[in-house]
Amino acid sequence: MRTQVAIVGAGPAGLVLAHLLRAAGIESVVIERRTRDYVEGRVRAGVLEQGTVAALARLGLDRRLRAEGLVHTGTNLAMDGGIVRIDMADLTGGGAVTIYGQQEVMRDLFDAAETHGMPIVFGAEDVRLHDIDGASPSVSYRTAAGVQHLACDVVAGCDGSHGICRHFVPEAVRKTFERVYPFGWLGILAEVPPAAPELIYASHANGFALSSMRSPTRSRYYIQCGIDERIEDWPDDRFWDELCLRLGPEIAAGVVRGPAFEKSIAPLRSFVGEPMRHGRLFLAGDAAHSVPPTGAKGMNLAVSDVLMLAEALEDFFVRNDQSGLDGYSARALARVWKAERFSWWFTGLTHRFPEATGFDRRMQVAEFAYLRTSRAAQTALAENYIGLPLDPAAGRPSTEARA
Ligand code: FAS
Ligand code: PHB
Numbered sequence: 001m002r003t004q005v006a007i008v009g010a011g012p013a014g015l016v017l018a019h020l021l022r023a024a025g026i027e028s029v030v031i032e033r034r035t036r037d038y039v040e041g042r043v044r045a046g047v048l049e050q051g052t053v054a055a056l057a058r059l060g061l062d063r064r065l066r067a068e069g070l071v072h073t074g075t076n077l078a079m080d081g082g083i084v085r086i087d088m089a090d091l092t093g094g095g096a097v098t099i100y101g102q103q104e105v106m107r108d109l110f111d112a113a114e115t116h117g118m119p120i121v122f123g124a125e126d127v128r129l130h131d132i133d134g135a136s137p138s139v140s141y142r143t144a145a146g147v148q149h150l151a152c153d154v155v156a157g158c159d160g161s162h163g164i165c166r167h168f169v170p171e172a173v174r175k176t177f178e179r180v181y182p183f184g185w186l187g188i189l190a191e192v193p194p195a196a197p198e199l200i201y202a203s204h205a206n207g208f209a210l211s212s213m214r215s216p217t218r219s220r221y222y223i224q225c226g227i228d229e230r231i232e233d234w235p236d237d238r239f240w241d242e243l244c245l246r247l248g249p250e251i252a253a254g255v256v257r258g259p260a261f262e263k264s265i266a267p268l269r270s271f272v273g274e275p276m277r278h279g280r281l282f283l284a285g286d287a288a289h290s291v292p293p294t295g296a297k298g299m300n301l302a303v304s305d306v307l308m309l310a311e312a313l314e315d316f317f318v319r320n321d322q323s324g325l326d327g328y329s330a331r332a333l334a335r336v337w338k339a340e341r342f343s344w345w346f347t348g349l350t351h352r353f354p355e356a357t358g359f360d361r362r363m364q365v366a367e368f369a370y371l372r373t374s375r376a377a378q379t380a381l382a383e384n385y386i387g388l389p390l391d392p393a394a395g396r397p398s399t400e401a402r403a
Pocket of ligand 2: 044045046047199212213220293294295296
C-alpha cells in the first residue's frame with residue numbers, strides 16, 4: 001500500500017490533520033492502535049479555543065458544535081470567598097471559548113471521515129516506522145490479516161504522550177523539558193445542572209477545584225488530589241463535600257449533587273520534546289508536548305500544531321515548496337512554549353503545592369488580588385485563555401486570514 005501522508009494516531013491531532021489534508025486534496029491513511037469506540041469514549045478536554053472552532057468550521061465539521069456547544073464570553077477565578085470574572089469578550093475585543101467535549105469533537109471527526117471514505121485503520125498493533133531519515137519512509141503494523149506495510153512520503157506522529165513516534169527522534173538531537181506536578185486531577189461527570197453558567201477555577205487552602213460542564217444538564221467537576229490517591233478513596237459523598245468546601249459557600253449553593261457516572265484521575269505534567277521533526281517524521285499534539293489541563297490547552301495545541309503542519313504539507317505536495325516543512329518545528333514550538341508558560345502559571349496560581357510555605361500562599365493571594373483590580377492582568381489571562389493567534393509562516397499571510 002502507498003499514501004502521501006501516514007498518520008499514526010486517531011486522536012484530535014491525527015483526525016484534524018487527516019481532514020485538513022483531505023480538504024487540500026492530499027492523501028493520507030490514519031493508523032490507530034485502539035478501536036473507534038475506545039478513542040471516542042475517552043473523557044478529556046472540554047474547552048475549545050476560537051482557533052479550534054474556526055478550523056472545524058472551515059472543514060464543515062461544526063454543525064453539532066454550533067447547535068450544542070456553549071459559547072462562553074467569560075471565565076471565573078475564586079479564592080477565599082472572593083470571585084473575579086474575567087470578561088474575555090470585553091478584554092479581547094469579542095473573544096470567547098466554546099464548551100464542547102473532546103468526545104463530541106471525536107464523534108464529529110470520525111462521522112465525517114466515514115462520510116468522506118477516509119481510510120482509518122483501527123486495532124493496528126506493533127506499529128513501526130521505517131526509513132524516516134531517507135526518501136522512502138514507511139509504516140508497518142499488524143492486523144488480523146497479518147503484517148501490513150504502508151509506503152509514504154511523510155509520517156505524521158500524532159500518537160499522544162504514550163506513543164512511539166517521539167522516540168524516533170534520535171537521542172543525539174532530542175532535547176526534553178519536563179515538570180511533573182506533585183498532584184493530579186480527580187474528575188467526575190454527573191447528569192446534574194452545573195453550579196454556575198460559566199467555568200469557575202477555585203483555589204482553596206485544601207487545593208484546587210474546577211466547576212465545568214458539558215451541557216445545561218451535565219456537569220464536569222475536578223478537584224486536585226494526591227498523585228498516589230485512587231478512585232476508591234473518593235466515594236461520591238466525599239467528592240461532593242470536598243468540592244463544595246473548595247468552591248466556597250456562595251458557589252456551593254449552586255451545586256446539585258448526583259451520582260457520578262464517570263470518575264477518573266489524571267496526572268499533571270508539563271513536557272516538551274524538541275525538535276518536532278526528524279527527517280520525514282513530523283510530530284504534533286501530545287506526541288510532542290503535554291500541558292497540565294488547567295489552561296485547557298492540550299487538545300487546542302494539538303489542533304494548532306496540525307493547522308501549521310497541514311499548511312506546510314500543502315506547500316510541499318501542491319507547490320513543491322519544502323520551506324514550510326523545514327520551518328514547521330520552530331514555528332509550532334514558538335506557540336507551544338507560550339501555551340506551556342500559561343498552563344504552568346495558571347496551575348501555580350490555583351493549586352496547593354505540598355512543599356508550599358506561608359509565603360507561597362501569600363503570593364497566590366496577592367496575585368489573585370492583583371488580577372481582581374488590574375485590567376492589564378485580566379487582559380493577559382483572557383488573551384491566553386481564548387487562544388493566541390498562530391504566528392504566520394515566514395512569507396505567508398496568517399492562517400486565520402486563510403481560514
Ligand atoms: P491523543 O492522546 O488524544 O491521541 C493519540 C492517539 O494515538 C490515541 O488514540 C492512541 O490510542 C493512539 N496511539 C498511541 N500509541 C499508538 C501506537 N503505537 N500506534 C497507533 N496509535 C497509537 N486537555 C484539555 O484541554 N483539557 C482536559 O481536561 C484534558 N484532560 C485530559 C485527561 C487525560 C487523562 C489525558 C491523558 C489528557 C487530557 N487532556 C486534556 C489532554 C488531551 O485532551 C490531549 O491534549 C489531546 O487528547 C491531544 O490530542 P492528540 O495529540 O491527538 O493525542
Ligand atoms: C473540562 O471541562 O473538562 C475542562 C475545562 C477547563 C479546563 C480543563 C478541563 O481548564
